[in-house]
Amino acid sequence: MSFVSRGFRGRRRGDADPARVPPGQYVTGDFPVLSAGPTPHHPLEWWSFEVRGALDEPRSWSWEELQALPSETVTVDIHCVTKWSKLDTVWTGVSLDTLLDGVETSAEYVLAWSDGGYTTNLPLDDLRGGSAWVAYAFDGEPLEPEHGGPARLLVPHLYFWKSAKWVRGIELRDEDEPGFWEGYGYHNYGDPWKEQRYAGD
Amino acid sequence: MTELVEETPRAKSIVLEAPHWAGHRAGQHVDVRLTAEDGYQAQRSYSIASAPEDGFLVLTVERLADGEVSPYLVDELRPGDELELRGPVGGYFVWEERDGGPLFLLGGGSGVVPLRSILRHHRAIASTVPVRLLYSARSLPEVIYRDELMRLSAYDELDIRFTLTREGPDGWRGYTRRIDRELLAEVAFPAAARPLVYVCGPTGFVETAANAFVELGHDPLRVKTERFGPTGG
Amino acid sequence: MDSLDGNAIAGLLYDVYGQEVTTATTICAHCGAARPAAELRVYLQAPGVVVRCPSCDGVVLALVTIHRVTCVDARGLDALEPEQ
Numbered sequence: 053m054s055f056v057s058r059g060f061r062g063r064r065r066g067d068a069d070p071a072r073v074p075p076g077q078y079v080t081g082d083f084p085v086l087s088a089g090p091t092p093h094h095p096l097e098w099w100s101f102e103v104r105g106a107l108d109e110p111r112s113w114s115w116e117e118l119q120a121l122p123s124e125t126v127t128v129d130i131h132c133v134t135k136w137s138k139l140d141t142v143w144t145g146v147s148l149d150t151l152l153d154g155v156e157t158s159a160e161y162v163l164a165w166s167d168g169g170y171t172t173n174l175p176l177d178d179l180r181g182g183s184a185w186v187a188y189a190f191d192g193e194p195l196e197p198e199h200g201g202p203a204r205l206l207v208p209h210l211y212f213w214k215s216a217k218w219v220r221g222i223e224l225r226d227e228d229e230p231g232f233w234e235g236y237g238y239h240n241y242g243d244p245w246k247e248q249r250y251a252g253d
Numbered sequence: 254m255t256e257l258v259e260e261t262p263r264a265k266s267i268v269l270e271a272p273h274w275a276g277h278r279a280g281q282h283v284d285v286r287l288t289a290e291d292g293y294q295a296q297r298s299y300s301i302a303s304a305p306e307d308g309f310l311v312l313t314v315e316r317l318a319d320g321e322v323s324p325y326l327v328d329e330l331r332p333g334d335e336l337e338l339r340g341p342v343g344g345y346f347v348w349e350e351r352d353g354g355p356l357f358l359l360g361g362g363s364g365v366v367p368l369r370s371i372l373r374h375h376r377a378i379a380s381t382v383p384v385r386l387l388y389s390a391r392s393l394p395e396v397i398y399r400d401e402l403m404r405l406s407a408y409d410e411l412d413i414r415f416t417l418t419r420e421g422p423d424g425w426r427g428y429t430r431r432i433d434r435e436l437l438a439e440v441a442f443p444a445a446a447r448p449l450v451y452v453c454g455p456t457g458f459v460e461t462a463a464n465a466f467v468e469l470g471h472d473p474l475r476v477k478t479e480r481f482g483p484t485g486g
Numbered sequence: 487m488d489s490l491d492g493n494a495i496a497g498l499l500y501d502v503y504g505q506e507v508t509t510a511t512t513i514c515a516h517c518g519a520a521r522p523a524a525e526l527r528v529y530l531q532a533p534g535v536v537v538r539c540p541s542c543d544g545v546v547l548a549l550v551t552i553h554r555v556t557c558v559d560a561r562g563l564d565a566l567e568p569e570q
Contacts, residue, residue, distance in 0.1 A: 057287040342496040345524035388559040456488035
């Protein structure tokens with residue numbers, strides 16, 4: 053590859069602390085909108101978040117019930133597999149530790165699903181220990197539909213395709229099941245610090 | 254790149270010399286790829302604004318406020334710079350004389366670019382196929398190819414009209430609203446004439462128009478659409 | 487955010503299929519709708535390119551470029567018939 057477009061830099065900013073930028077990533081000041089399909093619009097009256105699968109009693113919360121749970125506001129860096137990273141993003145939501153509190157399960161895996169049919173899979177351990185939230189506000193404002201509102205999964209230690217937009221629940225599973233992008237060749241786990249973008253990386 | 258022509262405050266035509274260019278069909282586009290020194294790449298598609306007969310290859314690019322590629326092409330590119338292109342591409346949104354007519358061209362914003370290629374081709378081959386263009390732009394300063402289109406409208410075979418959706422200049426007697434079924438019923442060839450319709454512009458614009466044409470009784474197979482979007486920035 | 491249409495991936499599809507396919511008739515495996523590839527709904531802003539049927543929103547094609555190789559999942563496509 054020898055062709056270079058004189059003077060082209062793209063949107064990237066070069067002023068970030070390199071220790072915070074995983075390999076192959078570029079920091080952006082925008083918040084790019086990525087989507088595999090149309091933005092779903094479902095009324096909040098019908099919204100619920102469920103935990104189902106390998107547990108004794110499935111649980112679910114309506115929108116009001118979710119809002120009533122203890123919430124946290126966290127500042128995290130997010131990394132998209134398409135190479136942009138956004139630092140110091142501020143989210144408000146309910147920790148998965150709260151939603152999974154008291155759950156006893158043999159399941160090691162989770163499949164998260166969303167309105168519109170999107171799915172993504174993770175090890176259950178990666179949702180626990182202060183690592184994940186069901187987030188409904190960004191920068192103090194209600195999460196916009198194009199960014200996953202009313203609520204999305206937020207799992208910042210993995211590539212951002214794991215932070216499923218429009219999330220509606222998680223299924224606890226004994227066996228791992230690849231989600232939407234994982235099934236098309238993206239990495240099953242997705243650690244940005246090990247640059248696990250694609251299967252086999 | 255040999256020349257930059259400012260079309261509107263936000264749009265420029267980029268005139269390219271492409272020694273290996275094998276020619277194209279009116280309505281096709283190219284994929285432009287930019288590569289930074291560190292290997293970072295970005296790619297976007299741009300419709301070819303020139304007709305196959307024009308000799309030079311021309312792309313018209315509108316600068317999107319938060320675009321990644323369009324600001325570079327409109328603001329940074331200088332004569333003598335090189336651009337990496339792939340193309341021509343596209344076989345669907347193309348018009349040639351054997352396709353016949355009558356021909357109705359509907360463009361929204363930068364959607365006029367491939368339509369201009371079709372119009373120039375139509376003129377270059379002295380086609381007698383009746384053709385109408387309805388161009389929707391926000392205001393007169395934002396009409397791309399304004400002088401050229403005004404000149405072309407002097408030809409009998411060409412009927413060129415504008416609708417300005419945000420504001421018209423003093424004395425403007427043209428249309429001043431967004432396209433809708435009523436406007437298209439007034440301006441387009443009637444369905445009974447079985448026109449070939451080409452619609453190009455932002456997705457919302459194209460969908461509104463395509464639905465309206467179907468409602469007006471046009472054969473969906475004779476309505477061709479090309480959607481432009483933020484990813485074209 | 488808005489989707490585009492098959493015209494936007496004409497070049498990519500040419501690379502994958504080795505010929506111009508935007509004029510080819512596609513048949514959606516989910517709902518049977520037939521239309522030129524140029525009229526499919528294309529989502530470009532994603533880790534891969536997702537092509538959906540405008541009639542039923544089902545995924546017709548997914549194209550993922552991994553290490554410079556583009557893989558196509560065409561399970562959502564029942565047929566792709568080039569224009570004669």
